Each structure stands twice: as structure tokens, then as C-alpha cells.
Amino acid sequence: TQLLEQSPQFLSIQEGENLTVYCNSSSVFSSLQWYRQEPGEGPVLLVTVVTGGEVKKLKRLTFQFGDARKDSSLHITAAQPGDTGLYLCAGAGNNRKLIWGLGTSLAVNP
Amino acid sequence: DTGVSQDPRHKITKRGQNVTFRCDPISEHNRLYWYRQTLGQGPEFLTYFQNEAQLEKSRLLSDRFSAERPKGSFSTLEIQRTEQGDSAMYLCASSLTRTNEQFFGPGTRLTVL
Numbered sequence: 001t002q003l004l005e006q007s008p009q010f011l012s013i014q015e016g017e018n019l020t021v022y023c024n025s026s027s028v029f030s031s032l033q034w035y036r037q038e039p040g041e042g043p044v045l046l047v048t049v050v051t052g053g054e055v056k057k058l059k060r061l062t063f064q065f066g067d068a069r070k071d072s073s074l075h076i077t078a079a080q081p082g083d084t085g086l087y088l089c090a091g092a093g094n095n096r097k098l099i100w101g102l103g104t105s106l107a108v109n110p
Numbered sequence: 111d112t113g114v115s116q117d118p119r120h121k122i123t124k125r126g127q128n129v130t131f132r133c134d135p136i137s138e139h140n141r142l143y144w145y146r147q148t149l150g151q152g153p154e155f156l157t158y159f160q161n162e163a164q165l166e167k168s169r170l171l172s173d174r175f176s177a178e179r180p181k182g183s184f185s186t187l188e189i190q191r192t193e194q195g196d197s198a199m200y201l202c203a204s205s206l207t208r209t210n211e212q213f214f215g216p217g218t219r220l221t222v223l
Contacts, residue, residue: 006152030210031210033210033211033212035214040216040217040219041216041217042114042201042203042214042215042216042217043153043201043214044214045211045212045213045214048210048211086150088152088153090152090212092210097155097158097166098155098210098212100152100153100154100155101152102151102152103150103151103152105150
């Protein structure tokens with residue numbers, strides 16, 4: 001059974017701080033996606049990483065896929081209150097069904 | 111707006127009643143997924159369709175749950191004899207077969223009293 005562990009589960013920081021969220025697995029994924037979800041809404045796709053070692057940037061967000069395609073990280077620089085939300089990672093398994101992490105609930109305080 | 115839409119956005123029902131939710135995927139997407147999500151947790155897979163064929167159904171899904179996608183376009187999810195434990199956000203997502211990128215609707219929040 002493929003599992004995806006996400007950490008930390010909760011994070012509360014002050015505006016302007018940096019943070020990193022991790023997704024780890026013992027399984028290899030063909031691709032991995034990061035989503036952000038606000039309360040009462042569906043997840044919104046932020047990025048897809050496909051190649052081992054790949055780094056993608058989306059403004060203040062930096063996403064990295066591990067060399068072995070088993071893990072990924074999301075780094076946010078100078079967090080803003082608008083970054084508050086639930087961050088979810090999801091890896092594509094053998095049958096392309098997504099394996100989901102439990103999410104990191106981020107609160108950025110002004 | 112050509113994104114995924116879901117109806118209704120909110121549903122409050124009494125225990126034992128049946129409810130039906132609708133999902134309209136992005137028009138060219140042939141895969142459609144249903145998930146359930148409780149507060150602060152990641153989505154829990156329920157079932158998915160490739161066109162009109164239901165290819166997989168979660169073993170966690172009881173016989174009270176049924177989903178259809180009769181013409182390969184919109185889909186419905188029905189819950190019969192609802193229980194309080196069914197209270198959750200029900201999410202629909204769609205994708206192209208050739209990618210793993212799923213695009214989600216806004217969800218239907220179900221509350222069973």
C-alpha cells in the first residue's frame with residue numbers, strides 16, 4: 001500500500017517568516033502534485049513535479065521533487081496572511097490514482 | 111467559467127433520508143473522481159469514472175453509496191439512508207486520461223442531523 005506522510009500537520013507563523021512543508025513516502029511516484037485549499041472550497045492545483053530533482057517556483061513558493069521521486073517539499077518565503085490554508089500533496093501511483101497526504105494546515109498571522 | 115461545478119453547495123438532511131449530489135466536470139475531461147473530506151484531513155477516494163465506466167470503487171464505501179455517469183459527462187453521487195457519520199465535504203474532480211492533474215469543484219457540504 002502506497003502511503004504519503006505529510007509534515008508538519010499544523011503550522012502557525014508570523015507574517016514574513018519562512019516555512020517548509022514535507023511529503024515523504026517509501027514509494028516512487030510518477031509525478032507529485034501540490035494543492036492549496038481554503039475553508040469551504042475544493043483544493044486548487046498549485047504545481048505538478050515530474051522529474052527527480054525538479055525544482056519549480058511559483059512567486060514565493062518553491063517546490064522540489066526528490067531525486068528518487070519518493071519525497072517532495074514546499075518552501076514559502078516571507079509568508080503572507082493570504083497564504084493561510086490547507087496544503088495537500090498527492091502522488092500519482094501505479095494506476096494513476098492519486099495517493100493523498102493528510103495535509104498541512106498553515107496559519108499566517110499578521 | 112468552465113471549471114468543475116457541483117450542486118448543491120450545501121445540504122442539510124435528517125438521518126435516514128436519501129440525498130443526491132451532482133458534478134459537472136470540465137467538458138473535455140474524460141475522468142471523473144468523487145472524494146469525501148472531513149475537517150482538516152486530506153481527500154478520501156470514493157470512486158472514479160473513465161467516460162461512463164466506473165473503474166474503481168473504494169472498499170470503504172458502503173452499499174448505501176452509489177455513483178453514476180450515464181453519458182460520460184455529468185455524474186451523480188447518491189447516499190441512501192444517511193447516517194450522521196456521512197457528514198462531510200463531498201468533492202468532485204476531473205482530469206484528462208493522459209495526465210494526473212485533477213481539477214476540483216467547490217464541493218458539497220453535507221450535514222446529517
